[in-house]
Amino acid sequence: MNHFQVGMSLHDALTLPNFAHSFEKNKTAFNVAMNTDQGYFEWLFSTMDPRNRQIFAKAMRGAGSLVSKSIAESYPWGSLGENAVIVDVGGGAGHILMPVVKEFPHLKLVVEDLESQIALGNKVCRSIEFVHVDLGGRSSGGDSGKSSVFDRSRLFYPQSHQRRIDILH
Secondary structure (H helix, E strand, C coil), X not given: CCHHXXXXXXXXXXHCHHHHCCCCCCCCHXXXXXXXXXXXXXXXXXXXXXXXXXXXXXXXXXXXXXXXXXXXXXXCHHHCCCCXXXXXXXXXXXXXCHHHHHHCCCCEEEEEEXXXXXXXXHHHCCCCXXXXXXXXXXXXXXXXXXXXXXXXXXXXXXXCHHHHHHHHC
């Protein structure tokens, strides 16, 4: 995929009648550039060579490792009660929440992501619950459905407005 190509398709996506006012995940400059009806992550994981998927996952973990310690330090996790549930939507293999679980083992931590990421997460961290979600469906909030905190940062990847709302409800 050529990101320049996607940038060059922005004008088309903003002016095509069925794209211009759409909040759908498949009505973006990416879809115009790549000539696909799939959303970005759906396309990425369905077309990507399995080795490249692993490289992508490692890159996400690497980027997350730069900020993960600050996540544990920047929120008053200790003030959350014994039954608090924290859900990281699109959290990959749990790299962002690993420092949190080390510092605050009383919290129930849940990562929701694609099946490939969940499989990896289950291998590397037993202290976090990993739940499959298609990132276009609804967030489960773990088994309780009553989450105290959501990591919303990854909801602003190429998702439609309605899909972001659906994930959190």
